Structures are given as C-alpha cells and as structure tokens.
Amino acid sequence: MNMNSEQLKFHEPSGKLDEGFKVRGEGYIEKFEEKYAEQEAESEQPVGGDIDFNKLLEELEGEQYLAKTGAAEIVEQIQKIKGKEGFSPEIFKDILVKILQRMQNECGDLGSLAVLEEAWKLCDFEKSARKYPEDHILHNGAYDFTNGKILISAREEEFTALMTIMALAVSGSDHKINVLHHENIHAKQYGPPTLRNIIKTRFERLFRKEKTILTETQSMVSANSRNSREIQSLRDLYEKLKQFTVPDEVINTRPFNKKGGGYNVIISDRAVDYLIVGHQEVRQLYALGLDDAVIADLVKNARWNKKNGVFNTLHNAIEELRDARGLESEDMENLVLKDILERKIVLYKAQRIAREEIDKVVDQLDE
C-alpha cells in the first residue's frame, strides 16, 4: 500500500465534532442522555422488559446518601488505627478481605478488583518506572502487544491494602487497579504476543483505525461499567480518546508513542461513527451480561461492516442474544440504562462498605 504522508496527518475536527456526532448517531448521545434524565426525573414505571426503574432509582438515591465523601475523615480514622498500641499493617489486609467479601455478597461483583491478580502477572514494573519516570497522581497505563506486558505509572509499592481501602472509601474504586483492568482487557483483545498476533495488531493499528477505536472503547467503557467513574458518557469517551491522538505527526508504527500513548487514532468524522456504534454495541454486550473475555474475543475478530455500519461480530452476538431472550431493540436501551444505574449503585455501595469496615475497627479500638 502506498501511503501518502499528507493523508496521514492528524486533522483536528474542530467544530465538526458535534456535526459528526449527529450525522451517524442521529443525536444518539442526546437521545441517550435525555432518556436517562427522563428516567431519573420522573421515576417512571418499568418500561420494556421487567425492569423496575423506580426501585433502582430509589436504591441509587439511598446509596448515594449513605456514601459520604471526604478523605480527611477517612485519614483521621486510619490514623486512629495506626496509633493504637501493637499496631501492625497486617490489620489492613484483614480489613480489605472483609470489604471484598462484603462487596462480593452485597454487590455481586468485585469489578476491576477481581482482575487484579490476573493483571498483576502481566505487569512489568521495572520498565514501567522507565516509561513513567515521574509518578502521576492520576495513573496512566499501557499495554505492549509486542511482549504482552502491562506498563503502569503507579509504583509497585503503591499497591497496598491500605491504599486500596482508602481509595474504595473515598470513591468506591481504586483508580490504579482500574488502569490495570483496562490494560488487561487489551491483553485479551490482542491475544498472546505470538508473531501472528503482533503482525495482525500492527496491521490493524496502521490500516484499520476502527479496530483501535473499538479496542479502546471496550477498555474504557468496561472500566466505567465495573467500578470506576472513568467514562461516564460517550462524550467523555470521545474526549478521552482525543487526548491520545497523535498530533501533527505521521502515525508511528512503534508500539508506543512517547508523546501521545499508543493509540494511533486519527479522529475524523468517520472515526466518530466507529466510536458511536462501537460504544453502543459494547454497552449492549455488557448489559446482556457478557464478560470482558468474551467481548474481547468478539472485538478481536471484529470487522467494520461498511454497508450496514456495524461491527460484524458484535452486532451478530447482540442479535443472537436479543432474539434468544425475546427482547426488542427498545428493551436493549432499557437494559443498558439498567446496567449503568446498577453500576453506579455498586460504586456507592463499595464506598459505604469500605467506610463501615474502617469504622468497625476504630470502634473496636475504643472499647
């Protein structure tokens, strides 16, 4: 293929963003957000399927009320635990285990925390420290598909029970673990670093931008779906992806670009199509109950169907699951909304549980 460097130059879609969103999405975001706001404001009776949105919204409000924020108070409680005679850091491990047990029982899902062990095995902390010489408060990560390793700006010693407890108590999730979760999904999407997979991924990153966008979409949406506030809406996803585009530079073929990360995405109007459709499809698959690995496999084998404007494997899987359950497309929208609400609830719940477990230990100290 003869590549014209001029064509490959990044072009800022300035002003075209909204236009681009409207073209393909028919105001998809607006529709989505409107519908969501409607549900929230009017607390309507169940729409489509058997979803009781009333009940979900009540639960969300209740948990939101109980999940107090404010790090100072938590630090104070932690200091009390540390100041106790005979204190050992082991106590934080015990607290974390209790929190995780309760999360599993009361939320039914550990979210990103569930993949920590698996993702940890792929981490290269030495290389990470070289790639990210300065520590970042908001952690970054990268997946190197050429060797199957995850790089993260967090230091190995930051992964402590105490740090995770505090993160959960403040926000319901631990951002650096969400980053690992994100990269771990990439590991599943690209498969092991065999020569075949490396060549395939390189090719797709160069010539199939839609695949890069789709892989990012799954990783980003998933982190939100499961215990993180990373991506709240399609617009956030777009903004996030745009941050990682390669500015005024021909796309590089190296696995990572020092300036912009390894995304190699040029956001054009057509890329916005991929983003909207990919987002919709990935959201629906998660709402239908598929897990990271299964969706990653669909993503791995996905091709953009130009004629129908869908990602073939994802689209087929949705249709199949939808038909098997006798759901209409309107039910799908409700299912996605339900999924989003439930995941918000989980975040607040996790926050409350972490607080309660810290408080319990402090109360015992006072006795």
Ligand SMILES: [Zn+2]
């Ligand atoms: Zn990514």
